[in-house]
Amino acid sequence: MTAQFVPLLRSSFRAAMLAASLPALLPAQQLGAGFASTVHSLPSNAGNVLTLPGDQYVWFDGFDLWLEAPNQAPRSLLQFANYTFGSFTLPVGGQQLLFGESSTHGLWLVSTASGGAAAPAATVLYNYDAVLFRPNEVLVSAKTGGWSASSNEVIHADLLTGNTQLLAQLPGASGPVAIASNGDLFYATGSLLFPTPPGQVELLRFPRAVVDQALATQQVLGSGQAQVVLAGLDAAGSLACDDHGNVVFTDWYNDTVGVVRDVFGPAPAREVLLDHSGAPVGAAGVQFVPGNGHGVLAPFQPENGVLYVRESAWGSTSQVRRVVAARPELSSSVANPIPAGAFSLDVAQGPALGFGLLALAFTSSTPAPLFVPGFRMPLWWELPGSGALAAWFVPFDGQGQAQIGLSNPGAMPSLSIAAQVAFLDASSQVVGSTAARVLQLGP
Numbered sequence: 001m002t003a004q005f006v007p008l009l010r011s012s013f014r015a016a017m018l019a020a021s022l023p024a025l026l027p028a029q030q031l032g033a034g035f036a037s038t039v040h041s042l043p044s045n046a047g048n049v050l051t052l053p054g055d056q057y058v059w060f061d062g063f064d065l066w067l068e069a070p071n072q073a074p075r076s077l078l079q080f081a082n083y084t085f086g087s088f089t090l091p092v093g094g095q096q097l098l099f100g101e102s103s104t105h106g107l108w109l110v111s112t113a114s115g116g117a118a119a120p121a122a123t124v125l126y127n128y129d130a131v132l133f134r135p136n137e138v139l140v141s142a143k144t145g146g147w148s149a150s151s152n153e154v155i156h157a158d159l160l161t162g163n164t165q166l167l168a169q170l171p172g173a174s175g176p177v178a179i180a181s182n183g184d185l186f187y188a189t190g191s192l193l194f195p196t197p198p199g200q201v202e203l204l205r206f207p208r209a210v211v212d213q214a215l216a217t218q219q220v221l222g223s224g225q226a227q228v229v230l231a232g233l234d235a236a237g238s239l240a241c242d243d244h245g246n247v248v249f250t251d252w253y254n255d256t257v258g259v260v261r262d263v264f265g266p267a268p269a270r271e272v273l274l275d276h277s278g279a280p281v282g283a284a285g286v287q288f289v290p291g292n293g294h295g296v297l298a299p300f301q302p303e304n305g306v307l308y309v310r311e312s313a314w315g316s317t318s319q320v321r322r323v324v325a326a327r328p329e330l331s332s333s334v335a336n337p338i339p340a341g342a343f344s345l346d347v348a349q350g351p352a353l354g355f356g357l358l359a360l361a362f363t364s365s366t367p368a369p370l371f372v373p374g375f376r377m378p379l380w381w382e383l384p385g386s387g388a389l390a391a392w393f394v395p396f397d398g399q400g401q402a403q404i405g406l407s408n409p410g411a412m413p414s415l416s417i418a419a420q421v422a423f424l425d426a427s428s429q430v431v432g433s434t435a436a437r438v439l440q441l442g443p
Helices: 005-019 208-217
Strands: 035-042 047-052 056-060 064-068 075-079 086-093 096-101 106-111 118-123 127-134 137-142 151-158 164-171 177-179 185-188 201-206 227-233 239-241 247-251 256-261 269-275 282-289 306-313 317-325 329-332 341-348 355-361 368-370 379-381 388-395 402-408 415-424 431-433 437-441
Touching: 035 056, 047 086, 047 282, 047 306, 047 317, 056 086, 075 106, 096 127, 118 151, 127 151, 127 177, 137 177, 164 208, 177 239, 185 239, 201 208, 227 247, 227 256, 227 269, 239 282, 247 282, 256 282, 269 317, 329 415, 329 437, 341 415, 379 415, 379 431, 388 402, 388 415
Parallel strands: 086 127
Antiparallel strands: 035 317, 047 056, 056 064, 064 075, 086 096, 096 106, 106 118, 127 137, 137 151, 151 164, 177 185, 185 201, 201 227, 239 247, 247 256, 256 269, 282 306, 306 317, 329 341, 341 402, 355 388, 355 415, 368 379, 415 431, 415 437
């Protein structure tokens, strides 16, 4: 980021934040602005869905656990003689999966390799959900006392020995589990009452050190050893930790996919990411797969991590929605080399009624994160630390488009410059940027 451009960006964004109104609610049946999604259809009876690299999908139909790969017929990985109630499908490393079911209460270690086998790994009564804790070790949410029991348990299971250990006992129905990148365990409580009253669910966090100590000393944790991240949720059927300190959850009560932002910060807050109200399908589960590039799963970021949302309608539809960040695109009205005369730089798929700044520099460099005070996501910037040419204010229209009129006076010899736009949305809650674009100015 140029030394000249940083103060201008920060001061302009602060001013816009003071003038902006509160963010608007999401329209029903829509994904939030700054995200994009595609849908992959599965057989209508597909449940316990897991997405694997290479556009592969694993799903259970009550008898077989199937692997679906591009240009191949589905292949059975595990088969039951009688109809079986599946609980979860979990990747546990390499080409191995863990499948849980509550008919015989088995945890099954399954190979996805061609010719691979499946074998029972452990038994956990009425298992509901699980998360990988360490290599060959999982934490399983299960109602081991049966459906009428007043509490739910979190069980540590060793997949090599089959040994299990009670880690936590928590009041209520079975709740989902997830583990953050720092090893902290998240658990969402559930109500035993039917119909379920609103506002009774708590998102709990057990720090990794507390979990490790409990396992080492045979201690059974309870609600008192957990930190309440956020109370007052209506429902949480599935959890997933994303790549920058948030927890994503399915809320079957409100038919939404929600996000608890800033779970490690002083003021976590709930937002709606995907609203299924009135839609023919609802969200049944979430799975987050981190990326290895630039950007986080936040509005208008570079595409990197992926959130998979399993959507279903009982007996008729089962599908997986792939949700990614959607970065706005910067383009030139005239292709390189740009001749002398007028041309424009255009931004598409940006924030509706947002506000931005266009910067020009002689070269671009490797993207680097710029953290602007007051914003939770980084702004990825590619212009160098010196050599700024100019900057212009850029307004976005109601469709998230912006146009900047420029003129090439004619360069002899040809001259290369780099252009990039930084922006914030109309609510002043989201900051982002386009990728840099190199312009070749000709005579």
